[in-house]
Amino acid sequence: MNDKASQSPATPLLGAGEIRRLAEELGIRPTKTLGQNFVIDGNTIRRIVSAADVDPSETVLEVGPGLGSLTLGLLDAAKHVVAVEIDPVLAARLPETIAQWRPERVDSYDVVQADALRVTELPADPSALVANLPYNVAVPVVLHLLAQFPSIRHGLVMVQDEVADRLAAPPGSKVYGVPSVKAAWYGTMRKAGVIGMNVFWPAPKIASGLVAFERHDPPQTSASREEVFAVIDAAFAQRRKTLRAALAGWAGGAARAEEALVSAGVEPSARGEVLDIHAFARIAEGKPKP
Structure with a gap:
């Protein structure tokens, strides 16, 4: 001090x-x-x-x-x-x-x-x-x-x-x-x-x-802060849901959400409460194209 x-x-x-x-x-x-x-x-x-x-x-x-x-x-x-x-x-x-x-x-x-x-x-x-x-x-x-x-x-x-x-x-x-x-x-x-x-x-x-x-510096990611925060909001909108279900609206369907999660190295049956900011950034990077 x-x-x-x-x-x-x-x-x-x-x-x-x-x-x-x-x-x-x-x-x-x-x-x-x-x-x-x-x-x-x-x-x-x-x-x-x-x-x-x-x-x-x-x-x-x-x-x-x-x-x-x-x-x-x-x-x-x-x-x-x-x-x-x-x-x-x-x-x-x-x-x-x-x-x-x-x-x-x-x-x-x-x-x-x-x-x-x-x-x-x-x-x-x-x-x-x-x-x-x-x-x-x-x-x-x-x-x-x-x-x-x-x-x-x-x-x-x-x-x-x-x-x-x-x-x-x-x-x-x-x-x-x-x-x-x-x-x-x-x-x-x-x-x-x-x-x-x-x-x-x-x-x-x-x-x-x-x-x-x-x-500290934000996570190194190709996703923007707004894109990462959109994933966070979706993941916690319904806390009891698995990420596969919670991110279905964000990704354009449960199958697409699972694709993004697997690509990010995240178990689709996990919930948002166990992920750190780096995991959310990886998920945002992997959002499937429409």
């Missing part, structure tokens, strides 16, 4: 009182629609920043900065922070919060008022993604950002604990599924801890999980 990520407890961060005062000032209440749960515990912020292992030379992409709790911690660790916030009120207030709490870092951040699911350009190329993601869109946001910004090499996201388990699940696990396989296209995901409910306002009804990732 670098020294900046291992922050001193004396580093001023937003606590419960500051968060509630800011929210009252802005006349806002966290909304379920946007999946807003604000972190109100400074030690939790320090734990997240430390686990993210941000280097002082890095530009970090933060999604959903909210009232700025995590943003301040990231500014202590990184060279630059790009914060993407969908809520226009919160996006407009963040610069003032940074100026008040980190006046020496006012030239070290950008705020982008946008939907993270649709953002395609940023004012700087991020090398890390660190975010407290809304539970309802966590997986699509992670997959979109990794696809859209290849400069992202590593990161840490906080998501609903069961979503964290799915993202980090290996083949054969009970919770291995579409998020697990698609995430593996981009990198290696691992569970990096659990965060309790009482460090948020409002407190969610389930614990949160930390997922750390390191990007």
Whole structure:
């Protein structure tokens, strides 16, 4: 860990009182629609920043900065922070919060008022993604950002604990599924801890999980990412079916699906839960021509 990520407890961060005062000032209440749960515990912020292992030379992409709790911690660790916030009120207030709490870092951040699911350009190329993601869109946001910004090499996201388990699940696990396989296209995901409910306002009804990732090259394949992901979607659409049956619609018939599976070295009676991303790529390569 670098020294900046291992922050001193004396580093001023937003606590419960500051968060509630800011929210009252802005006349806002966290909304379920946007999946807003604000972190109100400074030690939790320090734990997240430390686990993210941000280097002082890095530009970090933060999604959903909210009232700025995590943003301040990231500014202590990184060279630059790009914060993407969908809520226009919160996006407009963040610069003032940074100026008040980190006046020496006012030239070290950008705020982008946008939907993270649709953002395609940023004012700087991020090398890390660190975010407290809304539970309802966590997986699509992670997959979109990794696809859209290849400069992202590593990161840490906080998501609903069961979503964290799915993202980090290996083949054969009970919770291995579409998020697990698609995430593996981009990198290696691992569970990096659990965060309790009482460090948020409002407190969610389930614990949160930390997922750390390191990007790696996608599988070497002649199939496109879209073609591989189409196989993954079909394989898990009906989990109890064998791959021969599950991929029949994708391949144009069960016999054609079996042909693609055999060509890929996959047993047609197997199920998608046991295959890794490389196997799905081989299947996509072997899709029979119409």
